[in-house]
Amino acid sequence: MVSQGVLMTLLGLTVVFGIVPLIAAIVLLATKKLKGSAFWSGVGIAVTASIIGSVVSLIAAGISGITITTDGPVWILALQQGVIAAADVLLILLFFKAVLKKSVNFKGAVSLAAGYGAVNLLTYAISMISYYSTAAMINNGQFDAIYSASIQMGAISKETVIELKNQIISLSVPELLMFIPNCAAVILMIASVAVFTVKGVSNKKVLPDLGIAFALHLAVVLFATLIPNTYAAVAVILVLSVAAWIYAYRVRSDIKEPEPPKPADDSFMQTIEAAKQDSSNPYEE
Numbered sequence: 001m002v003s004q005g006v007l008m009t010l011l012g013l014t015v016v017f018g019i020v021p022l023i024a025a026i027v028l029l030a031t032k033k034l035k036g037s038a039f040w041s042g043v044g045i046a047v048t049a050s051i052i053g054s055v056v057s058l059i060a061a062g063i064s065g066i067t068i069t070t071d072g073p074v075w076i077l078a079l080q081q082g083v084i085a086a087a088d089v090l091l092i093l094l095f096f097k098a099v100l101k102k103s104v105n106f107k108g109a110v111s112l113a114a115g116y117g118a119v120n121l122l123t124y125a126i127s128m129i130s131y132y133s134t135a136a137m138i139n140n141g142q143f144d145a146i147y148s149a150s151i152q153m154g155a156i157s158k159e160t161v162i163e164l165k166n167q168i169i170s171l172s173v174p175e176l177l178m179f180i181p182n183c184a185a186v187i188l189m190i191a192s193v194a195v196f197t198v199k200g201v202s203n204k205k206v207l208p209d210l211g212i213a214f215a216l217h218l219a220v221v222l223f224a225t226l227i228p229n230t231y232a233a234v235a236v237i238l239v240l241s242v243a244a245w246i247y248a249y250r251v252r253s254d255i256k257e258p259e260p261p262k263p264a265d266d267s268f269m270q271t272i273e274a275a276k277q278d279s280s281n282p283y284e285e
Contacts, residue, residue, distance in 0.1 A: 002135035002169060009176045010132040016180070018125030025118055035111040038103045042115025042190075045091045050119075053084035081221035088116075088190065089214045092197045093206065106252045109198045113191035120186050124179055134168050178234050182224070185234070185241040189220050192241070195248035195255075202256040216244045 028034045057080035092112065096104055103111070137143040147161045193213040200209030220237045227233035 001139055002171065005173050006171050006176065007132060007135055007139075009173045010128050010135065013176060013179060014125050014128040014132070017121045017128060017183070021118055021121045025114070028114070034114055035103050035108050038100055038108045038111035039115035039118075041095045041100055042112035042117075042194075043119055044115075045088065045095065045112070046116040046119035049084045049087035049091060052087045053080045056080065056083045078222055078225045081225050082218060085217040085221050086214065089193060089197070089210060089217060092194055092213075093201070093210060096197055096201050104198050104202050104255070105257050106195065106198070106255055109194035110191060112194045113187060116190045117183075117187035120183060124183055128179075131168060131171065134164070135171070138165060138168060175230060178230055181238045182234050185220065185237045188241040188245040189217055189237075192244035192248040193217050195252060199251060199255050203254065216240065 025034075025039070029036055029039060057077075095112070096108070100108055100112070102108075134143070137146060143165060147156065150156045151158050151161060193216070196209040196213040197206075200206040203209075220240050223236045223240070224233050227236060
């Protein structure tokens with residue numbers, strides 16, 4: 001059986017990760033506190049990087065003849081997260097150089113990170129809903145009946161079903177609450193990466209800042225994957241992400257704002273002025 005405390009925590013986290021960020025995003029975009037183009041670019045980057053990481057890990061798993069699960073093998077998960085980190089940095093660079101030229105500033109970086117974070121929060125919210133529905137089936141005695149048919153049809157193995165059931169039953173409130181600092185760490189790190197990238201693009205010195213961004217991002221995802229203890233892993237990546245954001249916030253003044261476009265010459269008025277000058281003294285040769 002799954003405790004009522006776990007069930008209530010799952011519902012609460014669904015609100016925290018799903019409804020609250022949705023309302024916040026709508027308000028901030030409507031009041032132009034966030035740049036819409038940068039926000040939606042962040043959404044696209046998060047989805048694209050995740051797909052790239054999944055495809056690479058599936059290819060690696062297929063070549064190695066192994067099955068990917070959330071519990072391992074560790075090197076596949078580390079590879080996936082490393083590829084996602086690289087894709088994040090490169091896609092952020094690409095967008096700020098090609099798509100978001102008018103948003104190469106601190107606000108643009110934060111807006112992009114907000115869009116990226118929104119995707120992660122939505123993913124967490126979906127996971128909480130999935131956990132809750134499975135836990136409710138276990139408590140209602142419907143879990144075994146529903147999955148037994150799938151086992152008989154060969155759609156899923158008995159071992160996988162047992163593993164899923166044990167995973168849900170073993171959930172605890174402290175473990176679930178670790179999703180909050182973990183998600184905060186991801187958003188802070190992406191915001192830092194975006195600021196470093198914007199700083200490099202604005203100063204036309206991309207490689208040094210891009211190297212810092214990738215090194216920090218890679219360190220966070222690898223620590224999260226390789227440290228076996230959940231609480232220790234979250235503590236380490238949160239400290240790294242907060243430190244990265246503090247540094248990024250301090251160097252935000254080094255970002256050179258894009259120069260506003262020069263007003264276009266009014267050729268019509270210039271023609272009139274030229275005509276006046278030509279006709280000012282018709283007898284002058």
